[in-house]
Amino acid sequence: MMPHEAQEPTVIETKGLTKRYGRLTAVDQLDLVVRQGAVFGFVGPNGAGKTTTMRILATLLRPTAGEAWVAGHSVVAERRDVRRAVGYMPDFFGVYGDMKVWEYLDFFAACYDVPTDTRRRLADDLLELVDLAHRREDYVDALSRGMKQRLCLARALAHDPHVLILDEPASGLDPRARVEIRELLRELRDMGKTIFVSSHILSEIQEVCTHIGIIEEGRLVAVGTMEDMRRRIHAQRVVNLGLIKQSAGEPASRRTVQEAQIWLAGRPRVSEVEPVAADGEGDLQLTFAGDDQALAQLLSDMVRAGFPVVTFRERTGDLEDVFMRLTKGVVS
Amino acid sequence: MFYPALLGAALGYSVVLALSDSPGIQLAALVTGAPAACLLTVCAGLLAFTLPWIAPALTAVSIVHERELGTLDLLRATLLTERSIVLGKLGGSLARMWPGILTLALLAPFQLVWIGGTGWSLYLPALAAEPISTTQILWLFLAGLAGLLKPFVDLVLHAAVGLFFSVLARSSGVAVAVSYGAVIVVRVSLWLVRYLLNVVLMMRGAIIGASESALGDVGMISALTSLGVVLVELVGAAALVWGGIWWLKRA
Numbered sequence: 001m002m003p004h005e006a007q008e009p010t011v012i013e014t015k016g017l018t019k020r021y022g023r024l025t026a027v028d029q030l031d032l033v034v035r036q037g038a039v040f041g042f043v044g045p046n047g048a049g050k051t052t053t054m055r056i057l058a059t060l061l062r063p064t065a066g067e068a069w070v071a072g073h074s075v076v077a078e079r080r081d082v083r084r085a086v087g088y089m090p091d092f093f094g095v096y097g098d099m100k101v102w103e104y105l106d107f108f109a110a111c112y113d114v115p116t117d118t119r120r121r122l123a124d125d126l127l128e129l130v131d132l133a134h135r136r137e138d139y140v141d142a143l144s145r146g147m148k149q150r151l152c153l154a155r156a157l158a159h160d161p162h163v164l165i166l167d168e169p170a171s172g173l174d175p176r177a178r179v180e181i182r183e184l185l186r187e188l189r190d191m192g193k194t195i196f197v198s199s200h201i202l203s204e205i206q207e208v209c210t211h212i213g214i215i216e217e218g219r220l221v222a223v224g225t226m227e228d229m230r231r232r233i234h235a236q237r238v239v240n241l242g243l244i245k246q247s248a249g250e251p252a253s254r255r256t257v258q259e260a261q262i263w264l265a266g267r268p269r270v271s272e273v274e275p276v277a278a279d280g281e282g283d284l285q286l287t288f289a290g291d292d293q294a295l296a297q298l299l300s301d302m303v304r305a306g307f308p309v310v311t312f313r314e315r316t317g318d319l320e321d322v323f324m325r326l327t328k329g330v331v332s
Numbered sequence: 333m334f335y336p337a338l339l340g341a342a343l344g345y346s347v348v349l350a351l352s353d354s355p356g357i358q359l360a361a362l363v364t365g366a367p368a369a370c371l372l373t374v375c376a377g378l379l380a381f382t383l384p385w386i387a388p389a390l391t392a393v394s395i396v397h398e399r400e401l402g403t404l405d406l407l408r409a410t411l412l413t414e415r416s417i418v419l420g421k422l423g424g425s426l427a428r429m430w431p432g433i434l435t436l437a438l439l440a441p442f443q444l445v446w447i448g449g450t451g452w453s454l455y456l457p458a459l460a461a462e463p464i465s466t467t468q469i470l471w472l473f474l475a476g477l478a479g480l481l482k483p484f485v486d487l488v489l490h491a492a493v494g495l496f497f498s499v500l501a502r503s504s505g506v507a508v509a510v511s512y513g514a515v516i517v518v519r520v521s522l523w524l525v526r527y528l529l530n531v532v533l534m535m536r537g538a539i540i541g542a543s544e545s546a547l548g549d550v551g552m553i554s555a556l557t558s559l560g561v562v563l564v565e566l567v568g569a570a571a572l573v574w575g576g577i578w579w580l581k582r583a
């Protein structure tokens with residue numbers, strides 16, 4: 001946790017939040033805190049409970065158990081206050097095709113009680129922000145997917161909410177449109193909005209997030225700042241190592257890959273020693289919990305033990321690795 | 333073009349009738365079914381029958397279409413309440429039928445010959461022969477009022493049925509099909525109730541004969557039956573709308 005963070009007020013909080021559909025538990029005892037100004041990346045495989053959580057926070061679903069507060073208001077008892085504070089963007093476009101771009105924004109601004117005389121200017125400002133001012137008079141149906149998504153983001157901003165709940169904003173977009181959405185998120189972060197954004201692809205949002213929460217089967221399996229997550233990567237380093245292969249006819253003097261696997265498995269701080277190739281030959285991959293010095297010690301011990309090590313390389317992991325390691329992929 | 337043409341014809345006829353000489357002639361035309369009024373009566377009757385059957389087609393798709401577009405969640409996430417969404421959809425669908433409703437409102441008085449359904453109009457000739465008491469006039473007035481309100485109440489009930497299934501259904505096709513099915517069931521049930529009451533009414537009329545008391549009795553039962561059906565329909569419509577709001581809220 002960053003030192004300045006504790007002072008920031010809580011904007012989103014859930015306590016024991018649970019949602020069941022019959023026998024299926026979509027969200028299970030979720031405890032979550034998102035502080036003001038944070039960009040919280042809510043990551044998990046498809047069906048992990050991200051959308052259900054977001055729909056509860058946007059007051060579209062009632063939790064089966066537990067409580068949630070957004071901007072200090074209960075999502076069950078003070079739905080109207082929550083709606084006033086939240087800009088919600090679902091994981092689908094949700095557009096009226098027979099409306100012009102500005103009419104679409106005007107309509108939703110009216111639904112948020114934005115006074116008539118300010119709506120016209122507001123629509124122009126929002127279209128400017130999402131770079132759609134030149135498409136103002138076009139019909140929504142005529143927009144590309146990326147443009148529709150930007151328009152939806154503009155709609156979510158129509159009542160100037162200080163919390164944004166964005167469900168998979170980059171999903172289904174081409175690379176350029178994804179970059180544009182990322183840029184917009186960055187801009188909104190700089191404007192001081194608290195953003196709760198979900199994705200099933202971590203790399204899509206990790207650049208803009210200040211915090212990450214990983215959810216699977218309705219449970220939060222990891223949560224923390226980006227720094228926390230990066231530290232986890234370094235705490236669990238993945239190393240690939242290769243031995244000289246024994247060729248046919250050569251005296252069996254050298255120690256084999258299988259021997260190395262057994263030897264490594266017995267070393268402290270080493271776990272998950274597995275051959276990279278399916279046939280059990282070739283390089284090995286291991287997980288090492290230790291600093292650079294300990295890693296260098298492991299290499300020298302291996303060489304001293306007579307293993308013909310030719311490659312010894314740490315995999316440069318990103319957050320995707322943490323995600324893959326923490327989630328079992330059972331629901332995707 | 334259907335509604336504007338009908339509206340134009342109705343307005344034209346109204347003007348012609350308004351400009352014709354004697355109000356007495358118009359009244360006679362109403363009671364006896366003289367050609368001019370007769371045509372308008374047929375128009376009014378057809379409209380009174382067809383308008384309520386158009387309503388479910390509009391209301392049944394209203395909310396489910398929003399769901400299909402993915403805009404229902406967006407609307408629910410705004411400051412609009414579930415009640416305002418449902419009532420807005422009902423009002424919007426009825427507003428789309430405004431030319432028909434206006435035409436019916438203009439033509440409705442010409443339905444007077446059908447006041448109270450099939451029952452007491454058979455006794456109209458007795459009106460001329462017998463002196464009428466104030467109570468009888470009141471009952472006849474109430475029966476007439478119920479008859480005038482009936483098409484509009486039918487319209488609201490059918491619209492409410494469509495709206496209710498629009499909240500429940502997941503696709504427009506299902507919503508429309510189920511709504512029309514439900515409207516047919518409701519209509520048949522109401523018709524059966526009314527038919528049984530009419531049988532009772534006719535039997536009593538036949539036993540007593542076309543006397544002064546029979547006219548009063550028939551007028552009263554007819555009025556009570558018609559008002560009762562109108563009331564039941566209104567309560568049913570309100571319950572369906574409330575049910576739709578409740579269903580949307582509980583999601």
